[in-house]
Amino acid sequence: MAIKKYKPTTNGRRGQTTIDYKASGITTDKPHKPLLVSKKRQAGRNAQGKITVRHQGGGHKKKYRLIDFNRTEKIGIAGKVSTIEYDPNRSAFIMLVTYQDGDKRYHLAPEGIKVGDRVYTAEKTKIKVGNRMQLKHIPVGYSIFNIEMNNNKGGQIIRSAGSSAKITSLEGQKAQVELPSGEIRLIEKTCYASIGQVSNQDHGNVVIGKAGRKRWMGKKPQVRGKAMNPNDHPHGGGEGGSPIGLKNPKTPWGAPALGKKTRRRKYTDKFIVRSRHLKKNKKKKK
Numbered sequence: 001m002a003i004k005k006y007k008p009t010t011n012g013r014r015g016q017t018t019i020d021y022k023a024s025g026i027t028t029d030k031p032h033k034p035l036l037v038s039k040k041r042q043a044g045r046n047a048q049g050k051i052t053v054r055h056q057g058g059g060h061k062k063k064y065r066l067i068d069f070n071r072t073e074k075i076g077i078a079g080k081v082s083t084i085e086y087d088p089n090r091s092a093f094i095m096l097v098t099y100q101d102g103d104k105r106y107h108l109a110p111e112g113i114k115v116g117d118r119v120y121t122a123e124k125t126k127i128k129v130g131n132r133m134q135l136k137h138i139p140v141g142y143s144i145f146n147i148e149m150n151n152n153k154g155g156q157i158i159r160s161a162g163s164s165a166k167i168t169s170l171e172g173q174k175a176q177v178e179l180p181s182g183e184i185r186l187i188e189k190t191c192y193a194s195i196g197q198v199s200n201q202d203h204g205n206v207v208i209g210k211a212g213r214k215r216w217m218g219k220k221p222q223v224r225g226k227a228m229n230p231n232d233h234p235h236g237g238g239e240g241g242s243p244i245g246l247k248n249p250k251t252p253w254g255a256p257a258l259g260k261k262t263r264r265r266k267y268t269d270k271f272i273v274r275s276r277h278l279k280k281n282k283k284k285k286k
Contacts, residue, residue, distance in 0.1 A: 002019075002020040002023035002024065002202070003017050003018075003019065003020065003202050003205055003206065004017060004018045004019065004020040005017055006018075011210075012209055012210035012212065012213075013209065014209075015207055015209055016207055016208070016209025016210065016213075017205070017206050017207045017209070018206060019200065019202060019203070019206060021086060024093070024199075024200065024202075025084050025093075025113075025114065025199075026084055026085060026086055026093065027083045027084050027085070027115055028083045028085060029085075029086070031063070031065060031085060032083075032096050032104060032106070034104070035065055035066045035096075035104070035105075035106050036063045036064070036065060036066075037063065037064050037066060038063060038064075039062050039063055039064045039089075041057075041059075041218075042056070043056055043057040043058075043218075044056035044057060054220075054222075055219060055220045055221070055222050056218060056219065056220060057218065057220050058215055058218055058220065059215065059216060059217055059218025059219070060088070060216050060217075060218075062088045062089060064089055065085075065087050065089065065094060065106050066106060067087075067094060067106045067107065067108065068105040068106060068107055068154075069107075069108070069146060069154040069155040069156075069159070070148075070152070070153075070154035070155070070192075071105075071107065071121045071132050071192070071194075072121065072152065072192065074099055074103070074105070074121050075121050075122055075123070076121075076122055077099050077100055077101055077121075078099070078100050078118055078119075078120055079097040079098060079099040079100070079105070079118065079119045079120070080097065080098050080099075080116065080117070080118055080119075081095050081096070081097055081113060081114065081115050081116060081117045081118075081119065081130070082095075082096045082097065082098045082104070082115065083095065083096045083115065084096075084109050084113065084114075084115060084199075090159070090160070090161075091160050091161035091200060091203045092108055092109065092159065092160060092161045092198045092199050092200050092203075093108075093109040093161075093199040093200050094106050094107065094108060094109055095107055095108075095109040095113060097119055107119070108145070108146050108155075108159060108194070108198060108199075109198075109199040110129050110130050110145065110194065110195070110196030110197060110198065110199060111129075111162075111196060111197045111198065111199045111201060112129055112196065113129060113130050113196075113199070117129075117130060118130075119131060119132075120132075121133070121192075123137065124137040125137075127139065127142065127195060128195060129195055129196040130194065130195065130196060131194070131195050132146075132192055132193065132194045132195070133192065133193070133195075134189065134190050134191065134192055134193075135147075135167060135170075135175040135177070135187060135188075135189050135190070135191055135192075135193055136170060136175065136189035136190065138167055138193065138195070139167075140166075140167050140168065140169065140170060141166055141167070142166060142167065142195060143164040143165070143166055143195070143196055143197050144158070144164065144165055144166065144167065144177075144193040144194060144195060144196075145158040145159065145163060145164050145165065145193070145194050145196060145197060145198045146158060146159055146193065146194045146198075147165060147177065147187065147191065147192075147193040148187070148188075148191035148192050148193065149187060149191065150188075150191070151188060151190055151191060155192070155193070155194070157179070158179070158180070158193075158198065159198065160198060160203075161198055161199065161200035161201065161203035161204070162197065162198060162199075162200060162201035162202075162203060162204065163180050163197070163198050164180070164196070164197040164198065165177050165178060165179050165180065165193075166178050168184060170189065173189075174186040174187060174188055174189060174271075175187050175188070175189050175191075176273055179276070181276035182274070182276050182278070183272060183274060183275060183276035184272070184273040184274040185271055185272055185273065186270075186271040186272075186273060187271075225244070225250075225252065226238075226241075226242065226243070226244050232252070233252050234246065234250040234251075234252070234254055235249070235250070
């Protein structure tokens with residue numbers, strides 16, 4: 001994995017970095033067409049055409065790659081990695097796997113996988129990067145990713161670049177999995193997970209460099225509320241760089257913002273063994 005730096009030929013280039021795709025193991029820039037679908041641009045609008053999410057729009061045209069996050073349809077069938085590719089829809093790299101029955105599927109690429117490597121999905125198989133199996137057969141302490149939270153639903157968590165989780169305990173009815181946030185969560189032992197760490201570890205080290213590059217990504221500028229007039233935002237008004245003048249920050253429509261709890265599915269709290277906020281709370285008490 002490598003970060004590519006540029007000479008400061010312009011103000012936008014100064015300090016800008018990108019992922020060095022050749023050094024990262026990308027083998028082709030031509031995706032497998034049967035696994036591509038067109039992607040309609042929403043630009044933050046709903047079915048009525050009204051903007052419901054601000055600061056979205058424009059950007060480079062993309063096509064969606066159909067990713068198989070489940071892989072259970074290929075249980076017992078060996079696959080060979082044909083290519084490792086860039087995906088504009090996610091931070092991680094993807095790999096095109098050709099199975100022995102002739103079928104081709106896109107999967108999330110783990111760190112260290114190479115073209116020609118074999119991958120396998122089974123209830124219990126060899127502990128090898130890229131293989132996928134049930135949690136109850138994975139030893140404690142191994143890095144895992146693309147983890148199922150419900151049986152037969154496919155991987156839902158640990159899918160972003162450089163992320164990984166690990167099993168901390170297999171005692172009891174459910175497995176205890178430690179997530180990157182520090183949260184320990186109970187997950188059914190029959191759920192599947194892939195061995196390894198998600199590829200493209202340096203994604204978080206990339207320096208965007210200029211506003212135009214953000215526009216290519218489909219993101220529009222954001223204006224601070226305190227820089228507006230009072231009739232445009234609750235934070236607006238005042239002389240110069242005045243504070244917002246409120247006890248609690250607000251959205252443009254007066255709703256609480258910045259720190260307001262939004263979690264509604266309290267019934268899933270029973271699966272949390274250790275909260276991700278535990279470390280923060282301890283520091284505050286000290």
